[in-house]
Amino acid sequence: MSASPRTAGAASAVAAWQAFDHLATMVAVVHRDGNCLFANSAFENVLGLSRRNVQRGSLFDWFVESQLVRDTVSAVARNDFATSRFDGQLRRPLQVHGDPLPVHVIVNQMDRPDQVIVELVEIEQQTRQDREERALGQAQANKELIRNLAHEIKNPLGGIRGAAQLLEMEVESRALTEYTQVIINEADRLQALVDRLLAPHRKPHVVSDVNIHEVCERVRSLILAEFPRGLQVRRDYDISIPDFRGDREQLIQAVLNIAHNAAQALVERIAQGDANIILRTRIARQVTLGKQRYRLALELHIEDNGPGVPESIRDRIFYPLVSGRDGGSGLGLTLAQTFVQQHQGMIECESQPGQTIFKIVIPLP
Numbered sequence: 001m002s003a004s005p006r007t008a009g010a011a012s013a014v015a016a017w018q019a020f021d022h023l024a025t026m027v028a029v030v031h032r033d034g035n036c037l038f039a040n041s042a043f044e045n046v047l048g049l050s051r052r053n054v055q056r057g058s059l060f061d062w063f064v065e066s067q068l069v070r071d072t073v074s075a076v077a078r079n080d081f082a083t084s085r086f087d088g089q090l091r092r093p094l095q096v097h098g099d100p101l102p103v104h105v106i107v108n109q110m111d112r113p114d115q116v117i118v119e120l121v122e123i124e125q126q127t128r129q130d131r132e133e134r135a136l137g138q139a140q141a142n143k144e145l146i147r148n149l150a151h152e153i154k155n156p157l158g159g160i161r162g163a164a165q166l167l168e169m170e171v172e173s174r175a176l177t178e179y180t181q182v183i184i185n186e187a188d189r190l191q192a193l194v195d196r197l198l199a200p201h202r203k204p205h206v207v208s209d210v211n212i213h214e215v216c217e218r219v220r221s222l223i224l225a226e227f228p229r230g231l232q233v234r235r236d237y238d239i240s241i242p243d244f245r246g247d248r249e250q251l252i253q254a255v256l257n258i259a260h261n262a263a264q265a266l267v268e269r270i271a272q273g274d275a276n277i278i279l280r281t282r283i284a285r286q287v288t289l290g291k292q293r294y295r296l297a298l299e300l301h302i303e304d305n306g307p308g309v310p311e312s313i314r315d316r317i318f319y320p321l322v323s324g325r326d327g328g329s330g331l332g333l334t335l336a337q338t339f340v341q342q343h344q345g346m347i348e349c350e351s352q353p354g355q356t357i358f359k360i361v362i363p364l365p
Contacts (some may be wrong), residue, residue, distance in 0.1 A: 024286065024293045026103075026120040029110070032057035032077035034070060037115065045090055045286065046101065046122075058078045059118065062258040064089040064100050068234060076107045076116050081119045083108045105133045110328075154194045157264060161187035165170050209243040210251060212298055216279045223277070230270035236280040241298055244364050246343050254339040257332035258302045265306035267358070278303040287361060289346055297345075309351040 009274070020027040020040040029038040039054040047054060048063070061065040065088045070085045084107045089100035102123040107116050164183040171177060218231045262277050269275035278299040287297040309317055318337045337347050345362035 005327055024288050028054075028059060028118045028120075029075060030059045031115055032074055032114050032116065034060040034073065042286070043091060043120070046090070055293055062091050064091060069105070070106075073116055073118070073344055076109055076113060079109065079113070087123065087228050088216065127301050153190065157187055157190055157194065161191075202334055206247050206249060207245055208248060209249050210246040211243050212241060212251075212281055212300060213237050213239070215248065215251050216281070216300070218252050219259050220279060222256060223259050225262055226260075227270060227275075230273045231263060231266065231275045231277070233259075233277045233279065238280055238281050238283060241283060242364060244298070244362070246362075247339075250339040250342065254336040254347075254360070255300070255302065257336040258360075260360075261332055262302060262304035262306060269306065274305075276305050281363075284361065287363070289344060289361065289363060292344075296364040298360075298362045300359075300360040300362075300365055304356050308353045309349065310354050314349070314351060318347070 016063065017029055017038040017040075021042075022040070023040060023044060025044055027040045028036055030036055032266065036055045036057065036059045039051050041051075043054060044051050056349040058072045059137055063069045069088065072086065075081055077320050086105050088103055090103050103120040104123055106119040106121070108119070110141055112116050126327070161184055162185065164180045167186075168177055169179040171180070214233070216237070220235070221231055224231070248277055259277060259279075263270075263275075266275035266277070281298045282301075284299045285295065285298045287294050289297070318333050333347075338345050340360055340362065342361050345360060347361070348359045348361070350357045
């Protein structure tokens, strides 16, 4: 027995709506009376309910501002507006998280006059995406600035060192020779700094299977070798995390730069025997990085119980030559961010007195 045209049409519509499952934002197809005809996977994940349970009720009931949503859906369905936007709060079941979720709501018309499409974007997610875009743009500007600066320094540096060597050959006084050695040694130190500035511009070239826990263990051993007394570097690993393709040495350097900064911030606590660094690995699901959605991602947290990043530089810590420590070069975090970005990842920082967390996020295959 063949399906009726109405049943066939509804089935065809649902099949077409399933494409919304590939979107990172929450999407629902709603009848003008609020009946939820379809909810995508992101909607299910945020509410912590199955699609069938979501579609049993009215969309209006899921909002704190139910009357506003009702009026907006009706207006768009009547063609009073082609689209409408507002900020609202999405209710969530108590077993998921009782607090309402702030969302930006976008209501658009569909082909059928009695149906609308409702898109919900988490305000925190939108803010995070904006922050990532700014960070990527700033990182690119940093690369160009550093590269130009390094080349401008490198050219006269060779001349200074060469002139000092020639001068050393001409003078007979040992005291003067000591001065020329100072010039040569300082020129070599600046040369090494310039090489570090130019190094991150290469793409990962030694690509192999990387086990993030081997990276963490290497960093842990290096930190404990430098700070053998009074510092604990604890592990909290998810051993189910798979290997991924990357440049192992770059990732070791990125994690080491962050962990080393943490250890240096803990100097006072190390003297008291109360200094802790935690290396924590987890799997994150449905992560957006650089406007691209990834099903799985690695999260590596480097956490310390130090005084925290000074508030005056908290928004600029990944900029070159910005340091919260006397004598710091201000390059460690810049290089770390560059290395992680070359693996399509991102580093974020949350800091307050007593707890600082640097979170490295890298997509997994």
